[in-house]
Amino acid sequence: MHAIKNVLILGSGTMGMQIGFLCAAAGHDVIIYDAFDQALVNAQDRLRKVADSLIAHNRVDQDQADKGILRIKFTSDAVLAGKNADLMNESVPEDPKLKAKVFSQFNKICPEHTLFTTNTSTLVPSMIADAxxxxxxxxxxxxxxxxxxxxxxxxxxxxxSKQTLDTILGFCKSIKQYPIELKKEQHGYVFNTLLTELLGAALSLASGQVASYEDVDRAWMGIMRTHAGPFGIMDSIGLETVYKATDYWAAKTNNAKGKQNADFLKTFVEKGNLGMKTGKGFYQYPDPAFLKPDFLEGIH
Ligand SMILES: NC(=O)c1ccc[n+]([C@@H]2O[C@H](COP(=O)([O-])OP(=O)(O)OC[C@H]3O[C@@H](n4cnc5c(N)ncnc54)[C@H](O)[C@@H]3O)[C@@H](O)[C@H]2O)c1
Structure with a gap:
């Protein structure tokens, strides 16, 4: 198995840029490929911002960032992008047909030894493996x-193969990431599986009028000692995103509780109250009630 030196990132959007920069800051040579020249122009403009954000959060230091930036190349030339790749991570939009298409395209370009990985949020790799x-x-x-x-x-x-898995786990360590290894396929991996259940339960409590959404958050925050509860989290995700996912799965599984949750979310979405990004969702921003000291008064 080849050592991983050259990393190819497919897609120069939100995730491709972060991942590409992270790999470069850790010492890998990185090529970021995008099918659209304008996307690459925008990406190059954003590179410093991505670096600054990771520095501000102590993910990398200034020296690693400065050296990392010099190790990144951008291209819309697929052959140039793929010909020396040891590992490829794909971050194109979440469309299984598109993902299958780009993997098949790069299979013809990349060397035999290149490991292919996908950053998909909701799909599982067996859906794309043949392509x-x-x-x-x-x-x-x-x-x-x-x-x-x-x-x-x-x-x-x-x-x-086990060798592929071991190499990817080793690669994670080389870029200072902690790998959560799934032993079998699971839509949403570990964290989103947990989060989906939590948000669904919280919505059922509020939409079924068992408790107010503020009290659901109070219960979670007061006992788990977290900075936000499920409804605060939904505001940060965006209520139309949560609504669409809830509505989709309720219809697909014919789930009455899910439908009730979707209808509850719809009342907020229809008013344009989409959460943090519109200044209003379950809470008002920039100073949401759940961050004020009196929200949990009597508990602390
Ligand atoms: N945004 C997130 O918070 C997040 C987190 C984890 C995983 N993901 C996953 O990462 C992937 C990318 O998400 P994103 O938010 O970075 O998307 P994005 O829309 O910001 O970026 C996608 C990029 O892919 C490019 N692209 C489109 N078609 C292409 C093609 N044929 N070849 C090469 N590039 C192409 C676009 O020009 C764009 O630059 C998705 O699968 C998503 O589910 C997203």
Whole structure:
């Protein structure tokens, strides 16, 4: 198995930029490929901001960032991008057909030894494995917001070789990320599986009028000692995103409780109260009630 030196990132959007920078700051040579020249122009403009954000969160220091920036190249030339890659991480939009297309494209370009990984949030690797043309050298390697956490998910499919898995786990350590290794495929990995259940339960309590959403958050925050409860978290995700996912799964599984939760969220979405980004959701921003000392008065 080749040592991982050259990293290819597919997609220069939000995640591709963070992941590419993280790898470069850790000492890897990185090529960021995008099919759209304008996306690459925007990405190059954003590179310093991405670096500053990771420095501000103590993920990298100034010296690592400065040296890392010099190790990143941007291109829309697929052959140039792929010809020397040891590991590729794909961050194109969350569309299984598009992902299959780009993996198949790069299978023809990349050397035999190149390991392919996907940063998909919701799919599982077996859905794309055949299209990669190298299913034994393919797994999910999924990052969260790299400025706030060093937790990554490593999820093989049943055809991923042990050598591939071991190399990806070693690669995670080389870029100072802590890999959560999934032993079998799971939509949403570990964290989103937990979060989905938590948010669903919180919504059921409020939509079923068992407790107010403020009290649901109080219960969670007061006992778990966290800075936000499930409704505060939904405000930061964006209520239309939570609504769409809740509505989709309620319809797909014919789930009456899920439908009740979706209808509850819809009342906020229809008013344009989408959460933090619109200044109003369950709470008002920039100073939401749950961050004020009196929110948990009597508990502390
Ligand atoms: N945004 C997040 O918080 C987050 C977190 C974890 C994982 N993800 C996953 O990462 C992936 C990318 O998400 P994002 O938020 O970075 O998306 P994004 O929309 O910010 O970026 C996608 C990029 O892919 C490029 N692209 C489109 N078609 C392409 C093609 N054929 N070849 C190469 N590049 C192409 C676009 O030009 C764009 O620059 C998705 O699968 C998403 O589920 C996102």
């Amino acid at each position: 990669t043309g190298r299913p034994d050298r393919f797994a999910a390697l999924h990052f969260h917001d790299c400025s706030i956490t060093n937790i990554v998910d490593v999820m093989p499919h049943s055809g991923t």
